[in-house]
Amino acid sequence: MRALAGAAKGARMCGIVGYTGKRQALPFLLDGLRTLEYRGYDSAGVELEADDGELAEVKCRGRVAALAELCSGLPGTQTTGIAHTRWATHGEPSDANAHPHRDCSGRFAVVHNGIIENYQELKAELEGTGHSFKSETDTEIIAHLVEEAFRGPAKGSLETAVGLAAARMQGSWAIACVSSEEPGAIVCARKGSPLVLASTDEGAYAASDVTALSNITSRVINLEEGQLARLEPSGKITVYNADLSVVAEPDGFTIDWDASAATIGGYPDFMAKEIAEQPAAIERLLEGRLGPDGIVLDGLSLPLDEVAAIDRIYIVACGTSWHVGLLARTYIERWANIPCVVECASEFNYEEQLVSDHTLCVIITQSGETADTLASARKMHARGAKVIAITNVLGSTAARESDGVIYVQAGPEIAVASTKAYTAQLVAAALLALFLAKANGSMPLRVVRDHYREMLRIPELIRIVLSRAWQDEVAARAFTDAQSSLFLGRGVSATTAREGALKLKEISYLHAEAYPAGEMKHGPIALVEPGYPVVVVVPESPVRDKTISNLREVDARGACVIALATNGDVRVAQLADYLLLVPPAPEWMSPIVDVVHLQMLARYVALARGCDVDKPRNLAKSVTVE
Ligand code: M6R
Numbered sequence: 301m302r303a304l305a306g307a308a309k310g311a312r313m314c315g316i317v318g319y320t321g322k323r324q325a326l327p328f329l330l331d332g333l334r335t336l337e338y339r340g341y342d343s344a345g346v347e348l349e350a351d352d353g354e355l356a357e358v359k360c361r362g363r364v365a366a367l368a369e370l371c372s373g374l375p376g377t378q379t380t381g382i383a384h385t386r387w388a389t390h391g392e393p394s395d396a397n398a399h400p401h402r403d404c405s406g407r408f409a410v411v412h413n414g415i416i417e418n419y420q421e422l423k424a425e426l427e428g429t430g431h432s433f434k435s436e437t438d439t440e441i442i443a444h445l446v447e448e449a450f451r452g453p454a455k456g457s458l459e460t461a462v463g464l465a466a467a468r469m470q471g472s473w474a475i476a477c478v479s480s481e482e483p484g485a486i487v488c489a490r491k492g493s494p495l496v497l498a499s500t501d502e503g504a505y506a507a508s509d510v511t512a513l514s515n516i517t518s519r520v521i522n523l524e525e526g527q528l529a530r531l532e533p534s535g536k537i538t539v540y541n542a543d544l545s546v547v548a549e550p551d552g553f554t555i556d557w558d559a560s561a562a563t564i565g566g567y568p569d570f571m572a573k574e575i576a577e578q579p580a581a582i583e584r585l586l587e588g589r590l591g592p593d594g595i596v597l598d599g600l601s602l603p604l605d606e607v608a609a610i611d612r613i614y615i616v617a618c619g620t621s622w623h624v625g626l627l628a629r630t631y632i633e634r635w636a637n638i639p640c641v642v643e644c645a646s647e648f649n650y651e652e653q654l655v656s657d658h659t660l661c662v663i664i665t666q667s668g669e670t671a672d673t674l675a676s677a678r679k680m681h682a683r684g685a686k687v688i689a690i691t692n693v694l695g696s697t698a699a700r701e702s703d704g705v706i707y708v709q710a711g712p713e714i715a716v717a718s719t720k721a722y723t724a725q726l727v728a729a730a731l732l733a734l735f736l737a738k739a740n741g742s743m744p745l746r747v748v749r750d751h752y753r754e755m756l757r758i759p760e761l762i763r764i765v766l767s768r769a770w771q772d773e774v775a776a777r778a779f780t781d782a783q784s785s786l787f788l789g790r791g792v793s794a795t796t797a798r799e800g801a802l803k804l805k806e807i808s809y810l811h812a813e814a815y816p817a818g819e820m821k822h823g824p825i826a827l828v829e830p831g832y833p834v835v836v837v838v839p840e841s842p843v844r845d846k847t848i849s850n851l852r853e854v855d856a857r858g859a860c861v862i863a864l865a866t867n868g869d870v871r872v873a874q875l876a877d878y879l880l881l882v883p884p885a886p887e888w889m890s891p892i893v894d895v896v897h898l899q900m901l902a903r904y905v906a907l908a909r910g911c912d913v914d915k916p917r918n919l920a921k922s923v924t925v926e
Contacts, residue, residue: 313340313920314399314413315385316495317512318476318486320533321503325349325381326371328505332512333364333383335562338570338714339508340920341385342393346371347400347409348378353480355409359384359398379503379533380484382476384411387920390419391436401440403447404431407480408461410446412439413493413508413924414473422468442469446477459530462487463544466528472924474523476506486531490523493924494669494697497521497529497537504531509669509922510555510695511562511712522551522695553695562712571715571807571913575899576766578720579759581710582727582892590752594738594745595731600704602686607739610660613640614685616648616676617664618923620718623799624664624690624725627891630792631733634888635751637742645672646926648679655683662732663689666713666721667922668696675926677701690728692721706732715914716921717807719899722799723762726892730755757885758892764883765896772897775878776904778833778860779810786824786854787898788817789837790847796837796864796891800898807913808906817850830858835901836876839894840866841887851875864897 315336319325329346344367345359356378358370364385384399391397400409416422419438422445427433431444445465446458454461458479466473472492478485488495488506498505498517506529507513513520523529526542527550539550567573589596600607613632615625622644629640643651645663649672653659661680665673668691677687677698688704692713699705708724734751737743779785785804789797794816801814815824817836828834834854838847848871855861855875863876866884873879880897882890906913 313387313922313924315339315341315508315512316382316411316413316474316476316506317508318382318488318506318531319503320380320484320486320531321535322533323379323502324376325378326374326376329381329383330364330368330371332507333367333385335511336385336508337364337915338716338921339385340716340915341387343386343395343398344384345398345400346381346383347411347478348374349380349478349480349483350378351483353483355406355478355480357400357402357409359400360395361393361398380478380486382409382411382478382486389415390438397435397437399439401435401437401443403443405447408443408446408450408477410439410443410475410477412442412473412475415471416441416469416473417471418469442475445469450479450481456481458482458485458487459528459540460544462489463528463540463542466491466542474508484533487528488523488531489528491526495523497523497531499535499537501535503533504535504537506531514555514562518555519552520555522553522700524551555694562714569715569914571717571719571903574713574715574720575896575903577711578723578896579762581720581724582762583759584709585724585727586755589731590749594748595735595752597706597731597735599706600688600735602688602704604739606686607736608741609658610638610736610740611658612654612656612660613638614648614653614659614661614680615640615642615664616645616661616673618645618670618672620722620799620802621664621666621673621725623795623802624722624729626795627726627792628662628664628729628733631730631888632736635733635743636736636740638736638740645670645676648676653680653683655680655685657684659685661685661687663687663698663702664725664729665689665698666692666718666725668693668698669922669924671924671926674698674701690725690732692724716916716919717803717902717913723892723895727755727758754886754889758889761883761885761893762896765893768881768897769900771878771880772900773904775862775880775901776908778862778878779808779905780908781831782810782833784811784813784827785833785835786820786827787812787814787835787837788820788847788850790817790843791841792887792891793837793839793841793847793894796894796898797835799895800835800837800902803899803902804905806919807902807916808909808911809917810905810909817847820850821853825853825857828854828857828859832859833862834859835862835864835898837864837894838872839864839882839890840869840884841890848872848875862901864894
């Protein structure tokens, strides 16, 4: 098992970019911030450094577009700079709280992603020695700590000063720092919040994630827990351990998608693009997965006898990925006969688990950086369990810290609302279940093959659903005057209902409650009044008739019924106000196909309500705070 770094307590969803080299820094910094916008933020800023070390700072509350506007008057000759998008935690979103932050002398400027938990003590101490502060942020103390260390024990070395500052801090951080004392240098540090670096003939780069670097290079260095790095205009990058000894071979990896994958192409928004990309993403994931002995999952690298002995699985995830976990349990319990517990990570971390030598923990995380999910994995590792990750992001913390990984290969997911990662993760979960079932003898190879061949039909079934987007556009009218809505389903479709409700809530700000259809009469049915929108997920399945009974119950009370049903289902068609039709599919597979309608429905409702479907308010793509 790989040794794990200390548990991170949390970090902001902020974005950092940095550049030093031969080119003008500002265009890269602004482009980089634009690519990181999807992470969620409320203010943005940039610090540029001229060859003589003179620093120039521009920052504001609001969008990167507003920052770019403010920067338009700058000469643009600076070739070193750091920039930041801030998602407020300490202090309201404001110009003053936006990063970068400087020390008293104005010679050190810092951008930071993370939370400094002991900042109040440090601030009091610094104020006691004459430092004064301009913002309410925890970040500002870093600049002052660097200033103190630089003129004291660091003896004029920027990396030593940043290292000494980091040694005083508790919490989590990715930091980039520039100083007029060392023109051209950027010093970075990481604990708990990701930071990647790259070197080219043009200079050296830093960013919170690879999307900001993907049109620069395909080879990046991953700054590991506790490490620091010094970037120089020549492109030289020196990585240090916390004690400032040089790391001979920094951890590097290759970005496996091209830059165009993170651009919007001809689509109206990233969500539309990512919904449309689902068939191709799943084809990519399924390709070559059937070998002579069953499902091939190269990244798992667990000894087969250990896999065969697994007798309990904890599946941990957040949000949409937790919904994947609910279905992963169904697949694993049905096919591999291994009891599973599914828990959202924020709850899991404060509960007791039963761990033996044969316990496996499966974390599911699109970004691979969700703080709660990572904390769960670290907890289970510390208890001696093996941990495997289902993730979309190559080289993410989840991937690096796990004993095995299944990359879902969906390509960059930029819209905050997860769509293609959800369906790809479901397919990965099904592959994992088949892999386990074959390994422990629960399923003969012949049946594994049959299931795999069935799965090969998923892309085509999704294409059929995509071609029926008009049905969702029409059904979106049911929500025009709604204040709230209900999503119902039974069995595997209960999870589809949950995911549909989450999508609607997060991008349209319309309340949506998901309930197992049979439970509805124990409470939520009181919500139903004439015109109240109720989405009923009722594809062909063993529980279809039962769900139709529930559909009748809401219909009888005047609900506006939006029914997701299988082609030719006349009974459902007669009861529904709006129909979302899906092609026939095996029951276990139907959630992967059906949810596409609900993604499109949520998008149309959100658009009709004038919402930004890619960047919903208050949300961040990667939730790196506990
Ligand atoms: O990156 P992760 O899969 O760990 O993210 C988990 C959730 O934050 C995420 O699924 C969130 O619920 C999405 N916005 C849902 O669309």
